[in-house]
Amino acid sequence: MKVAIVGIGLIGGSMALDLKSAMDNVKIVGIDKNEQNLKKAKELQLIDEVATLKDLKTVQVVIISVPVDVSIKVLAQVLDHIGENTLVLDTGSTKEKICESVKNHSKRRNYLAAHPIAGTEFSGPEAAIAQLYQNKTMIVCEVEKTAFKLQEIAFDIFQRLGMRIRYMDPHSHDKHIAYVSHLSHISAFMLGKTVLDKEKNEKDIFDLAGSGFASTVRLAKSSPAMWSPIFKQNKENVLETLTEYIQNLNEFKNLMEQDDFEKLFEEMKNTNHIKKVLNGIN
Amino acid sequence: MKVAIVGIGLIGGSMALDLKSAMDNVKIVGIDKNEQNLKKAKELQLIDEVATLKDLKTVQVVIISVPVDVSIKVLAQVLDHIGENTLVLDTGSTKEKICESVKNHSKRRNYLAAHPIAGTEFSGPEAAIAQLYQNKTMIVCEVEKTAFKLQEIAFDIFQRLGMRIRYMDPHSHDKHIAYVSHLSHISAFMLGKTVLDKEKNEKDIFDLAGSGFASTVRLAKSSPAMWSPIFKQNKENVLETLTEYIQNLNEFKNLMEQDDFEKLFEEMKNTNHIKKVLNGIN
Structure with missing residues (x-):
């Protein structure tokens, strides 16, 4: 499985670490506007390769883990670039505005709105730690708007990370x-x-x-x-x-x-x- | 050395544990108005014996670790009951009122006003833990008002507990x-x-x-x-x-x-x- 992580800091980097140990044959590519972060993420073996939005056609899963103002801009761009069967997750701490922003996007069913209740006070790729998500909660919003087969892929990933799932509407x-x-x-x-x-x-x-x-x-x-x-x-x-x-x-x-x-x-x-x-x- | 602990909860109990392991031949007696706490403290081997104020004549060190409103009342009573060379410490989180309360007491020089910057959110004898004071700060107020020989005993104890000392006036x-x-x-x-x-x-x-x-x-x-x-x-x-x-x-x-x-x-x-x-x- 090829996974792209957009924003390779604490949240995305920790996810990369756990995906690598929980799955066979996973290849992680990183997208980040910060060159230093990409270099560091490669040194730390969080990612295997650096990528750009154009490479997303051949990726099965995209995880967006950037500040919530950036993720609103990036999510639409990512949806524009992915293949028909790519799953896109975000991990932001706000859900109403981002769900609203893509409600009419032709690839809305490729997107799953998610928020892991996990983290530390640190940030950047150096802050990434293994098993950050073990026994933590993943909140999933508007699950019914995501294609069923892509839900399955997402829930398999969450299970492998050791997470329990809670469903909520974005407003709540x-x-x-x-x-x-x-x-x-x-x-x-x-x-x-x-x-x-x-x-x-x-x-x-x-x-x-x-x-x-x-x-x-x-x-x-x-x-x-x-x-x-x-x-x-x-x-x-x-x-x-x-x-x-x-x-x-x-x-x-x-x-x-x-x-x-x-x-x-x-x-x-x-x-x-x-x-x-x-x-x-x- | 015989040590009396007045108020055998988190602070006093943890001190008892460390004194026992840091010193040879230390005997700890406990004074507490709560019978349950005394029983528990004995079961947990925080104290060797239950005592009363009348027993303080034969004690070398008294540690007062009760709520700060109680310690103001108890300190004067303790000073009334101790021997000539007994050291009395309190451990309260306020220092101005307690220092003021005994400034004219005839045994003022037996008292050292202290405040260990250590603790947890729990309370009672069950909350006592070993090494709570290791690498922590002990604030000492009005050190000049304590007899020099008793200061020495106190600082030896603080050192054995692994603490560093900071001197301050009670107001600051x-x-x-x-x-x-x-x-x-x-x-x-x-x-x-x-x-x-x-x-x-x-x-x-x-x-x-x-x-x-x-x-x-x-x-x-x-x-x-x-x-x-x-x-x-x-x-x-x-x-x-x-x-x-x-x-x-x-x-x-x-x-x-x-x-x-x-x-x-x-x-x-x-x-x-x-x-x-x-x-x-x-």
Whole structure:
């Protein structure tokens, strides 16, 4: 099987690694506008060859793993270049706009809208790691719009990567993912900013930081090139979650100002319920 | 050496484990108002015997590891009961109020104000783990107010636990720790609350949560009995950090509403600098 990966970074590179070990006779070609990434990906043996859109005619599967603003442009171009029976997947963290963008494309049935709930705070081909997708969730949107035979190929790949599948409509996906993924990134970025701003005046502040701070702020290391377009595409949902988050923080602040530490205790006690919810994640 | 641990949970219990393996002939006695905890601590061999304040006369070192509202009450009682040459440490996450509370105590020189930057989101004796303090920071406040010979004993213990020492005045400690520890907990608790509230109406939302969410919200599993008193004691500093955090989130929201995703990109890019800062933590 010949697989093309468009955008050979953390997500595409990790997929390449696992496809190579999970399948016989798989050949991976890489397409990337960044020459350095392609060179690095070849050195790291993530890809066997460099390719261009013109080579997609002879490819069975195309995986698009670029920032979500780029993937909207690239998906239509890829669909224009593929063969009749090529499967095209994207892996972006927003699904409504990309599904909308190709709804009238003559090759719509070649496309499967997907979003793997997997990743790290790092990016680029050096960030690719084996078994990133093991026991993780792959969200698939508008499955009914993809040709049945190509669905089968996709699900075989997801199974080989060790993933479970959840089906959602793009609208619900974007709404829910704003809460459990996009908001966490804003929370971490602004926590990082608040503490960095403080450090300008107060030296050595990070000497006091422990693993709790490191964990809470971890996502602030994430790539702005990836995240700025996500916030743009999912603006409405993200603003809703952000408004609620700020409201909850303001209520916490009010309780502190009113010295109502009993109510604060109750709030935290109720939120401890997150323990149960988090079992199974990680 | 006979060591008494007042409050035998995550912090005290983990210290007990390491003292036992780092020192010859150490005997650990436990004091706790919770009978269940004492029983559990004995079963887990964190302590050798149960004790009371009256037994402190014959103890060389007392470690107080209870919530910070309790430790203020307990510290004076402990100082009242100890022998002439007993060292007393506390391990609380606030230092100004506790130092203030014993500044005129006749045994002030027996007390060393300490705060280990170590822990997990769990609590109770079952949460105790070996080597929790290895390569971590111990903040020591008002070191000059502790008898020199007792300082030596304390630093020998910290060294055996694998810790490095940082000296600070209590006021600076509470101010800085509000940024790098206390604020992270509020950020995580309110993130957890925001998503849990949403889940009441939208089922299966956590099926979409990945390791990023889990990491950012991890501290929302922390004990309210420990954290509510910390926020109370450090109210002024915590409110300052919380106000700045909310302000940064509001600015982020404004940039999104104004579709200024270039500025948003810049903000995130600048905050990526946290990568360097976090190297060395964890």
